[in-house]
Amino acid sequence: MTAQIRSQMIDLLARHGVNPRKDLGQHFLADPNITRKIVSVAGVGPGDRVVEVGPGTGTLTAALAASGATVVCYEVDSALAPVLEEVVGALPNVEVRIEDATRVDFAEALDGNGWVMVANLPYNVGTPLVLDLLRHVPAIVRMVVMVQLEVARRLASPPGHKDYGIPSVVVGVHGSARVAFKVPPQVFIPAPNVESAVVIVERTRSPRGAERAIQLAGAAFGQRRKMLRRSLSGVIEDPVAVLEAAGIDPTARAEQLPPDAYLRIAEAESG
Numbered sequence: 001m002t003a004q005i006r007s008q009m010i011d012l013l014a015r016h017g018v019n020p021r022k023d024l025g026q027h028f029l030a031d032p033n034i035t036r037k038i039v040s041v042a043g044v045g046p047g048d049r050v051v052e053v054g055p056g057t058g059t060l061t062a063a064l065a066a067s068g069a070t071v072v073c074y075e076v077d078s079a080l081a082p083v084l085e086e087v088v089g090a091l092p093n094v095e096v097r098i099e100d101a102t103r104v105d106f107a108e109a110l111d112g113n114g115w116v117m118v119a120n121l122p123y124n125v126g127t128p129l130v131l132d133l134l135r136h137v138p139a140i141v142r143m144v145v146m147v148q149l150e151v152a153r154r155l156a157s158p159p160g161h162k163d164y165g166i167p168s169v170v171v172g173v174h175g176s177a178r179v180a181f182k183v184p185p186q187v188f189i190p191a192p193n194v195e196s197a198v199v200i201v202e203r204t205r206s207p208r209g210a211e212r213a214i215q216l217a218g219a220a221f222g223q224r225r226k227m228l229r230r231s232l233s234g235v236i237e238d239p240v241a242v243l244e245a246a247g248i249d250p251t252a253r254a255e256q257l258p259p260d261a262y263l264r265i266a267e268a269e270s271g
Contacts (some may be wrong), residue, residue, distance in 0.1 A: 001031030003062070004035075004057060005086075006189065008093050010189065012087070013028075013083070013087070016225055018079050018083060024141060025123035026077070026122060027196075028059075028188060029060060034183055034187055035059055035060055037198075038060060039060075039118070042064075042144040044069040044116055045069060047069075049069065049112075049115050050071045050072070051072050051074070051116070051117050051118075051140065052071060052074070052117070053073070053125070054075065054101070054119055055075050055096070056120065057084075058083065060196050061088050061096075062088050062091070065088065065091045065094050070094075071095070072077045073095070074099050074104060075096065075098055076098075076099065076100040080099050092123035101238060106140070107137050110140070113138070114141055115140045117143040119143075120145075121147055123192065125157075126145065130155065130167075130201065131167060134175070135174070135210070141198070142201065143199075144180070144198060144199075144200050146197070147196065147197065148194050148195070151199075152196075152198075152199040153179065153202065154167045159255060159257060160255060161255075165221055166221055169213075170214055171201060172258065172260070174203055174204070174205060175202045175204040175205065175263065176202050176204065177199055177201045177202070178200055180198045180199065181200065181201050182183075182195055182196070183195065184196075207263055208267075216266060217254065217259075219235045223254075224254045227250065228253065229243065229250035231253075231254065232265075236265075242265060242269050243265065246265045246268035247264065252254040
């Protein structure tokens with residue numbers, strides 16, 4: 001079963017007495033075409049190593065495994081363990097870990113480099129997980145993840161856009177993001193109340209001063225209506241001098257600065 005159709009998924013869940021849990025943000029993907037499209041845009045195959053968070057009923061897991069990639073998946077809901085055993089338990093290139101991914105130290109858990117995350121992320125963990133992995137787990141070089149459409153837009157937003165904020169800065173400091181395609185609610189069980197999208201996040205660097213740049217962006221966006229000379233006054237001793245040294249207008253506001261500008265501020269601050 002490499003891509004479950006809706007009737008198969010409903011039967012699978014019923015036989016194991018499992019219902020999607022709202023508290024875990026579970027919306028199981030029940031469209032084989034979307035499943036295959038995710039694997040296609042992920043571009044994984046033999047020799048690739050994939051980490052998946054929230055495998056649910058294993059439909060995406062099985063499709064990823066069919067590409068020839070090695071798949072390690074993390075599922076927080078122990079009730080889904082027998083479901084996953086039935087669907088992917090016999091596949092030699094799949095390892096299922098019944099663990100809460102938000103509590104996993106992926107820098108320790110993932111052996112080596114060059115990992116790709118491919119996942120239909122639970123809605124309640126999508127943004128913080130993606131940002132945390134970008135900041136702290138360089139072993140993951142690419143993420144192809146399904147999230148709420150508004151989250152995807154924030155991750156991929158350019159400066160000056162209404163969706164531009166801290167998620168956009170974190171992505172831009174470490175790489176780039178683009179929305180690959182939108183996904184309608186009716187392809188899920190149960191259907192969410194919002195549209196979803198698959199976003200591709202590519203890590204291109206982990207620059208010196210990245211964490212300080214993100215802290216500075218946090219302070220600036222925390223008072224986004226103020227000019228930078230005011231919004232950064234609580235975190236930089238002489239913000240005007242530092243901003244001018246970085247080649248940035250002190251009267252600019254948070255949403256006007258591209259991620260590189262926050263890196264320049266961090267560099268200017270450190271001398």
